[in-house]
Amino acid sequence: MRIKCTVSYDGSQFYGYQVQPGQRTVQGEIEQALSDVHKGKFVRITASGRTDAGVHAMGQVFHFDTDLQVPAAKWPVILNQKIGDDVAVLSAEEASETFHARFDVKTKEYRYIVNTSPVALPFRRHYAVHYPYTVDIEAMRQAAAYLEGEHDFTSFSSAKTEVVDRVRNIEFIKIEAFEGELIFRVKGNGFLYNMVRIIAGTLLEVGNGKYQPEDVLKMLEAKDRGAAGKTAPAHGLYLWEVNY
Amino acid sequence: MRIKCTVSYDGSQFYGYQVQPGQRTVQGEIEQALSDVHKGKFVRITASGRTDAGVHAMGQVFHFDTDLQVPAAKWPVILNQKIGDDVAVLSAEEASETFHARFDVKTKEYRYIVNTSPVALPFRRHYAVHYPYTVDIEAMRQAAAYLEGEHDFTSFSSAKTEVVDRVRNIEFIKIEAFEGELIFRVKGNGFLYNMVRIIAGTLLEVGNGKYQPEDVLKMLEAKDRGAAGKTAPAHGLYLWEVNY
Structure with a gap:
């Protein structure tokens, strides 16, 4: 099942959106939380695009695939418990299998x-x-x-x-x-x-x-x-x- | 000369307003800056009252005495260069010698x-x-x-x-x-x-x-x-x- 999420973050304490070895990033924070939920299986997220260190987001969008039988609307609660309080998943919904958070941006x-x-x-x-x-x-x-x-x-x-x-x-x-x-x-x-x-x-x-x-x-x-x-x-x- | 200042601070990174040994406080930050300006002579500031750790201020007021011949309106610029960016002196004016930031609060x-x-x-x-x-x-x-x-x-x-x-x-x-x-x-x-x-x-x-x-x-x-x-x-x- 493909899940589309909207996320907000205060960029001040992040080394940008994209995963970087040894740095705290938005992508890294969320992927870590998702992998925890999937019992250690790595879960990749794909966002609409990157943001640099210090840049904020009110409504960044990303998608990921899961085989867990979790109602889509539960994902914000599950993820927000595991990620820092300077990033929050605002909403989540099931998307079609072909939806792509980066390629489909209008x-x-x-x-x-x-x-x-x-x-x-x-x-x-x-x-x-x-x-x-x-x-x-x-x-x-x-x-x-x-x-x-x-x-x-x-x-x-x-x-x-x-x-x-x-x-x-x-x-x-x-x-x-x-x-x-x-x-x-x-x-x-x-x-x-x-x-x-x-x-x-x-x-x-x-x-x-x-x-x-x-x-x-x-x-x-x-x-x-x-x-x-x-x-x-x-x-x-x-x-x-x-x-x- | 007695100077009355209005100061704003984000309380998040302070251990409250009042000086505490070994802790970063608003009073300590400003007194250190004033003492620097007075060539190491300690300068006490007196505020309208204390605020606890984490509490913010949009318009806290304090006074201090100085014998430096500095126009009152210059004090915000002088002090803001020396204090953290989570605290800012918004304005300063000369007050009467009997003005007291705590006792005179209406x-x-x-x-x-x-x-x-x-x-x-x-x-x-x-x-x-x-x-x-x-x-x-x-x-x-x-x-x-x-x-x-x-x-x-x-x-x-x-x-x-x-x-x-x-x-x-x-x-x-x-x-x-x-x-x-x-x-x-x-x-x-x-x-x-x-x-x-x-x-x-x-x-x-x-x-x-x-x-x-x-x-x-x-x-x-x-x-x-x-x-x-x-x-x-x-x-x-x-x-x-x-x-x-």
């Missing part, structure tokens, strides 16, 4: 949170990047609009990206201002390595006047990581939702 | 946050108590109303309380429901040891039907800690605001 939404308070606030230190500057939100929104739609995002992906086809479609980039924080909502059909963090970093540099909104067009055309802005820090980023 | 507001989601959410694990039950908010509000005003709060203070006069005036207890969380706002002219946590714990037991709202009257009359409900955990509690 769209994902990421959010990037920026706190613009003059003082770095203790409660936000792991959950929003501190950027105590005045920003021009309208300029940022203009720049964001240039990034929406289908583009080659080579300039907005890590130079280490090995994928050849860097054309992706961004459905929207919304910038919301709420109680001293900016929330960048980015939804698209696929994301390259570091793409949302580079978009957020670049938009902040539009906001502070280093770049003009139109400069973003030249950055896209350049197809060169060096042409775009900085990579914003990991701890402001959330994998918010995965849609199938 | 009222304080505490908040207690309860998360009622079925699953314990990773991002709330240090910042709200998890109480995954259906609660009767109207019953809780009725019970809270009985606690408002001037009463002897012996039943709502730790049995270890040494203070003789346990009469305090509660200006209000408001219960707000917001996005899967309950926020208890309690404002009064003074609080006994554990008082807000016992009020929160008791109100939750009214909410789940263990007690009726009127039972709270009998608890007050009993003047006995054993008569009231449980002490709710520290990590849901915030010293929100101190008024002078």
Whole structure:
């Protein structure tokens, strides 16, 4: 039986999602719990994609196969008893045998949170990047609009990206201002390595006047990581939702 | 010159506010920083009151005396460079030589946050108590109303309380429901040891039907800690605001 789970995690104390020898990872934590439940038999989980160290998730999705006769809705209770309190399986359901958490993704939404308070606030230190500057939100929104739609995002992906086809479609980039924080909502059909963090970093540099909104067009055309802005820090980023 | 500071801290990694030998405390962290700035001369800080291990503060207030010729508004910047990122001085101003952060308190507001989601959410694990039950908010509000005003709060203070006069005036207890969380706002002219946590714990037991709202009257009359409900955990509690 294939089980599809939605999981949330605070990335602060994880060395990222993907299993790494000798490091605490989200995947490792869940696979260990599943293997315990399966009496020591190793159980692989497959997620919608990786997240880096420090990156959070509100609604990451993974699947696994089991031959245990456990009602799907019981899996959150079983797993949450065995995993750390900084990761929680929110829901589980039976999926078809052909469902694949990575290959079947239609769209994902990421959010990037920026706190613009003059003082770095203790409660936000792991959950929003501190950027105590005045920003021009309208300029940022203009720049964001240039990034929406289908583009080659080579300039907005890590130079280490090995994928050849860097054309992706961004459905929207919304910038919301709420109680001293900016929330960048980015939804698209696929994301390259570091793409949302580079978009957020670049938009902040539009906001502070280093770049003009139109400069973003030249950055896209350049197809060169060096042409775009900085990579914003990991701890402001959330994998918010995965849609199938 | 006497300086009045407002400070916020995430209590998770502190062994409470008050200095304790060999433990990391908020007071110890700030006094160390101030002593560094004063070239090794010890500087005592005096807060509005203590908070226990795990308890948070949005607006704790303390004062200290200095003979350094530093503009008052510079103190947050100076101190925040030297203290951990889980504590931040939000503002500072010059106060009169007779101002006293503890003796001059007129009222304080505490908040207690309860998360009622079925699953314990990773991002709330240090910042709200998890109480995954259906609660009767109207019953809780009725019970809270009985606690408002001037009463002897012996039943709502730790049995270890040494203070003789346990009469305090509660200006209000408001219960707000917001996005899967309950926020208890309690404002009064003074609080006994554990008082807000016992009020929160008791109100939750009214909410789940263990007690009726009127039972709270009998608890007050009993003047006995054993008569009231449980002490709710520290990590849901915030010293929100101190008024002078």
